[in-house]
Amino acid sequence: xxxxxxxxxxxxxxxxxxxxxxxxxxxxxxxxxxxxxxxxxxxxxxxxxxxxxxxxxxxxxxxxxxxxxxxxxxxxxxxxxxxxxxxxxxxxxxxxxxxxxxxxxxxxxxxxxxxxxxxxxxxxxxxxxxxxxxxxxxxxxxxxxxxxxxxxxxxxxxxxxxxxxxxxxxxxxxxxxxxxxxxxxxxxxxxxxxxxxxxxxxxxxxxxxxxxxxxxxxxxxxxxxxxxxxxxxxxxxxxxxxxxxxxxxxxxxxxxxxxxxxxxxxxxxxxxxxxxxxxxxxxxxxxxxxxxxxxxxxxxxxxxxxxxxxxxxxxxxxxxxxxxxxxxxxxxxxxxxxxxxxxxxxxxxxxxxxxxxxxxxxxxxxxxxxxxxxxxxxxxxxxxxxxxxxxxxxxxxxxxxxxxxxxxxxxxxxxxxxxxxxxxxxxxxxxxxxxxxxxxxxxxxxxxxxxxxxxxxxxxxxxxxxxxxxxxxxxxxxxxxxxxxxxxxxxxxxxxx
Amino acid sequence: xxxxxxxxxxxxxxxxxxxxxxxxxxxxxxxxxxxxxxxxxxxxxxxxxxxxxxxxxxxxxxxxxxxxxxxxxxxxxxxxxxxxxxxxxxxxxxxxxxxxxxxxxxxxxxxxxxxxxxxxxxxxxxxxxxxxxxxxxxxxxxxxxxxxxxxxxxxxxxxxxxxxxxxxxxxxxxxxxxxxxxxxxxxxxxxxxxxxxxxxxxxxxxxxxxxxxxxxxxxxxxxxxxxxxxxxxxxxxxxxxxxxxxxx
Numbered sequence: 181x182x183x184x185x186x187x188x189x190x191x192x193x194x195x196x197x198x199x200x201x202x203x204x205x206x207x208x209x210x211x212x213x214x215x216x217x218x219x220x221x222x223x224x225x226x227x228x229x230x231x232x233x234x235x236x237x238x239x240x241x242x243x244x245x246x247x248x249x250x251x252x253x254x255x256x257x258x259x260x261x262x263x264x265x266x267x268x269x270x271x272x273x274x275x276x277x278x279x280x281x282x283x284x285x286x287x288x289x290x291x292x293x294x295x296x297x298x299x300x301x302x303x304x305x306x307x308x309x310x311x312x313x314x315x316x317x318x319x320x321x322x323x324x325x326x327x328x329x330x331x332x333x334x335x336x337x338x339x340x341x342x343x344x345x346x347x348x349x350x351x352x353x354x355x356x357x358x359x360x361x362x363x364x365x366x367x368x369x370x371x372x373x374x375x376x377x378x379x380x381x382x383x384x385x386x387x388x389x390x391x392x393x394x395x396x397x398x399x400x401x402x403x404x405x406x407x408x409x410x411x412x413x414x415x416x417x418x419x420x421x422x423x424x425x426x427x428x429x430x431x432x433x434x435x436x437x438x439x440x441x442x443x444x445x446x447x448x449x450x451x452x453x454x455x456x457x458x459x460x461x462x463x464x465x466x467x468x469x470x471x472x473x474x475x476x477x478x479x480x481x482x483x484x485x486x487x488x489x490x491x492x493x494x495x496x497x498x499x500x501x502x503x504x505x506x507x508x509x510x511x512x513x514x515x516x517x518x519x520x521x522x523x524x525x526x527x528x529x530x531x532x533x534x535x536x537x538x539x540x541x542x543x544x545x546x547x548x549x550x551x552x553x554x555x556x557x558x559x560x561x562x563x564x565x566x567x568x569x570x571x572x573x574x575x576x577x578x579x580x581x582x583x584x585x586x587x588x589x590x591x592x593x594x595x596x597x598x599x600x601x602x603x604x605x606x607x608x609x610x611x612x613x614x615x616x617x618x619x620x621x622x623x624x625x626x627x628x629x630x631x632x633x634x635x636x637x638x639x640x641x642x643x644x645x646x647x648x649x650x651x652x653x654x655x656x657x658x659x660x661x662x663x664x665x666x667x668x669x670x671x672x673x674x675x676x677x
Numbered sequence: 678x679x680x681x682x683x684x685x686x687x688x689x690x691x692x693x694x695x696x697x698x699x700x701x702x703x704x705x706x707x708x709x710x711x712x713x714x715x716x717x718x719x720x721x722x723x724x725x726x727x728x729x730x731x732x733x734x735x736x737x738x739x740x741x742x743x744x745x746x747x748x749x750x751x752x753x754x755x756x757x758x759x760x761x762x763x764x765x766x767x768x769x770x771x772x773x774x775x776x777x778x779x780x781x782x783x784x785x786x787x788x789x790x791x792x793x794x795x796x797x798x799x800x801x802x803x804x805x806x807x808x809x810x811x812x813x814x815x816x817x818x819x820x821x822x823x824x825x826x827x828x829x830x831x832x833x834x835x836x837x838x839x840x841x842x843x844x845x846x847x848x849x850x851x852x853x854x855x856x857x858x859x860x861x862x863x864x865x866x867x868x869x870x871x872x873x874x875x876x877x878x879x880x881x882x883x884x885x886x887x888x889x890x891x892x893x894x895x896x897x898x899x900x901x902x903x904x905x906x907x908x909x910x911x912x913x914x915x916x917x918x919x920x921x922x923x924x925x
Contacts, residue, residue: 573758573759573762574762574764574765576727577756577758577762577764578764579727579747580725580726580727580751580754580756580758581751581756581775581776581824582747582748582749582750582751582752582776583776583779584748587779591775591779592764595766595767596764596765596766670766670767671766671808672764672765672766672767672768672808672809672810673765673766
């Protein structure tokens with residue numbers, strides 16, 4: 181009966197399986213984890229959906245440029261949006277490349293295809309209040325020449341410190357700001373400062389949502405000083421060959437998204453809290469695809485999360501317990517195993533995920549690998565200590581009764597160690613449920629997806645749709661293990677306190 | 678009949694047992710006695726086949742230990758560890774029947790044999806359904822004897838069977854143990870450091886000291902004709918409390 185129950189538990193866990201599994205022929209759209217990334221990802225996804233019958237899978241809100249680039253290379257995603265400046269600096273490491281043609285050629289050598297500009301540029305810019313601009317006749321950065329000594333400025337730390345930021349800009353335009361009038365502050369606070377009239381000039385990203393709300397005028401970079409960050413699509417070459425129609429549909433969007441339109445869309449997300457799907461649909465002039473209901477969304481996230489945690493758990497049991505046994509049996513190997521699994525535990529989860537991307541690409545695989553490694557220590561350690569703490573006389577007695585090594589292991593040692601081993605598996609599970617939320621950063625979905633997107637939008641309700649179910653799952657897991665204890669731990673040990 | 682002949686054993690060049698001889702005739706109860714460090718635990722483990730020895734023979738009914746597999750030998754020696762040594766995670770019944778189950782006995786055969794032994798040691802049937810931590814010391818001891826006798830071994834080996842028991846319980850259990858041994862009709866070797874227990878339960882005693890047999894025989898012989906001053910010393914050391922006359 182115990183076995184049937186156990187099999188039932190495992191089946192229940194994995195019955196829910198083919199989690200956010202992607203159909204083999206689906207087109208996968210990725211995006212970065214900030215508002216503009218999500219909006220562009222949604223625009224790409226809907227554009228492909230309206231041009232094609234091929235199903236589209238959205239892996240929006242994936243960590244950093246590095247993760248997306250690895251995802252693109254490994255085939256985990258087919259297309260995402262990026263910026264020319266980022267591509268030349270971070271991917272190609274050739275900042276000297278300026279023209280679209282040159283960048284396209286360089287990327288083609290890596291089997292990547294880049295579209296032409298989508299129509300807007302998201303770079304550093306300087307802005308003043310509309311009223312202030314009118315008053316002083318300011319249209320471009322050069323126009324600041326007349327007022328720079330008395331103008332009060334607030335610049336972000338990054339802008340002040342970057343080589344291509346404040347210093348270079350001031351030199352290029354021969355502007356001499358009065359040092360006491362230049363304040364450094366947190367980027368999000370500069371808007372507050374200019375709204376309150378505490379300063380007249382701030383730096384910003386040229387498509388910031390708040391530009392409109394704060395009634396700012398962005399000054400034209402008439403010397404072309406700031407690096408160009410034109411938004412483009414980046415796709416794998418084999419995707420553009422396999423799906424020429426869909427790629428053409430994306431190319432049709434070249435030049436179609438103005439700076440004004442992008443600012444407006446960012447504002448709809450950041451200020452009005454509209455869904456990315458709705459914002460993209462509005463821009464494309466189409467019906468928003470019927471958004472997933474909250475319930476089915478949470479259900480899907482639950483399946484993905486269970487899949488991640490379940491596999492990690494299975495691994496930790498199938499590998500961790502035997503490793504624990506080896507550690508008991510062979511002293512030197514045992515110490516090595518224990519130290520290795522303890523070392524893994526000290527690697528921060530994000531760092532571990534980044535290490536695993538070169539090996540496993542992105543998506544479920546690196547996330548699973550990380551979770552498996554993390555859940556190893558509690559199981560190995562508890563198996564080891566559980567067995568070591570058994571009174572050795574029981575093993576000797578069993579030998580005296582003529583029990584074989586295998587019989588002693590299965591009938592005496594493991595049952596006696598089972599409370600400790602099970603506690604280790606319980607710890608591994610609960611830690612995995614928490615850690616699995618980070619898997620969203622490599623596109624593995626789960627409860628982390630709404631948490632990551634909610635964080636980028638500073639949208640607490642969205643964060644909670646991931647955080648609350650994750651907490652509930654941890655509680656349920658706790659309860660399930662209490663029940664499992666009743667089935668798996670021999671009654672003679674359970675009653676003993 | 679259990680016979681240990683010319684047993685030698687050393688650990689890392691240090692002799693632990695030298696030329697140990699011990700014979701327990703068929704159906705007799707024999708006590709192996711000695712203080713800690715005398716080598717009696719080593720001799721016990723050798724007899725159980727748990728550790729190798731350097732020289733000599735361990736025989737049951739003239740068949741040598743080395744001619745058996747460990748499993749075959751285990752079925753010829755019923756072992757009652759210190760304080761019963763029941764496995765804590767399984768019931769009394771499962772403790773008694775574990776080895777028979779592993780040997781593939783049928784359920785009915787197991788049940789019959791357990792019932793037979795239960796009557797023999799006079800144990801309340803309910804005890805077999807409970808776990809060791811729920812049993813009294815005496816109940817644990819009886820379950821342990823049932824377990825040792827389950828495979829109908831030729832020899833029973835008891836290691837300090839009552840070391841951890843309360844003195845009063847100990848007294849009454851010794852009486853029962855004696856009658857159980859008689860009913861079982863087995864050849865019994867009892868390892869103990871308690872001379873009183875050895876004298877009460879066994880017909881003959883072997884006194885072990887520093888890995889050698891100092892004297893072997895009935896208590897009367899040890900008392901009257903000590904082979905060595907150590908025998909008298911050992912017996913005197915175990916004398917009971919002084920009586921009223923001595924104190925006065």
